Amino acid sequence: MQQSLTFLTxxxxxxxxxxxWYCNSFGWKTLKDENGIVFFKLNGIILGLYPxxxxxxxxxxxxxxxxxxxxxxxxxxxxxxxxxxxxxILRKKNVNVVREPEKVFWGGYRGYVSDPEENYWxxxxxxxxxxxxxxxxxxxx
Numbered sequence: 001m002q003q004s005l006t007f008l009t010x011x012x013x014x015x016x017x018x019x020x021w022y023c024n025s026f027g028w029k030t031l032k033d034e035n036g037i038v039f040f041k042l043n044g045i046i047l048g049l050y051p052x053x054x055x056x057x058x059x060x061x062x063x064x065x066x067x068x069x070x071x072x073x074x075x076x077x078x079x080x081x082x083x084x085x086x087x088x089i090l091r092k093k094n095v096n097v098v099r100e101p102e103k104v105f106w107g108g109y110r111g112y113v114s115d116p117e118e119n120y121w122x123x124x125x126x127x128x129x130x131x132x133x134x135x136x137x138x139x140x141x
Contacts, residue, residue, distance in 0.1 A: 005045050006045055006046065007045065007046045007047075007048055008045060008046070008047050008048070008073070009047075009048035009049075009050050009055060010047070010048070010049055010050070010117075010119055011050060011051070011052030011053075011054075011055035011056065011063070011065075012049050012050065012051065012052055012117055013051075013052055013065070013117055014116075014117075015036065015037075015038065015049055015050070015051055017116060018038075018049050018115065018116065018117060019033065019038045019049060021115050021116055022040060022047075022049070022115070024093065025090065025093045025095045025115075028040045031046065036050070036051060036054070037049070037050050038050075043134050043135045043136050044136055052065060069118075069119065069120075071120075072112070072120040072121065072122050073119070073120070073121050073122070074121070074122040074123075074124055075121060075122070075123050075124070076124050076125065076126055076129060076131065076135065076137075077123065077124065077125050078125070078131070079125055080101075080103075080109040080125045082125065083101050083109055083110065083111065083123055083124060083125050084101055086123050087100070087101055087111055087113075087123065090113055090123075095113050096113060096114045096115075096116075097111065097112075097113055098111075098112040098113060098114050098120065099111050099112040101123070107127055107128065108124055108125060108126045108127065108128075109124065109125045110122050110123065110124035110125070111123055111124075
């Protein structure tokens with residue numbers, strides 16, 4: 001199987017509120033917003049927002065929606081200063097800052113925010129990650 005990721009779909013409790021949060025807090029534009037699903041085109045993948053009960057039904061499982069989701073998503077910046085700038089912008093939009101940006105033991109710099117349904121986003125600078133001008137990963141040293 002090809003080593004790739006095309007879609008990441010979040011099962012959400014309140015589709016409209018979550019769409020508005022991503023548009024207003026992160027400043028993202030929707031690619032599609034119809035028939036009960038919202039798509040955001042990111043750099044190379046699609047983030048989908050879909051009602052949690054319908055996503056569970058689509059998968060064929062029971063939706064209980066409790067506990068830590070055991071994953072986070074990351075947006076990598078080009079510098080530590082850019083991470084700090086993004087946090088300043090997010091604070092002004094009253095985004096929930098879970099962990100302030102800080103240097104980490106492996107040489108990077110990161111902090112965490114969460115959306116209203118506690119999906120965690122790491123905003124980071126990784127000096128070992130090579131990205132092109134569009135933020136696509138091209139190599140890791």
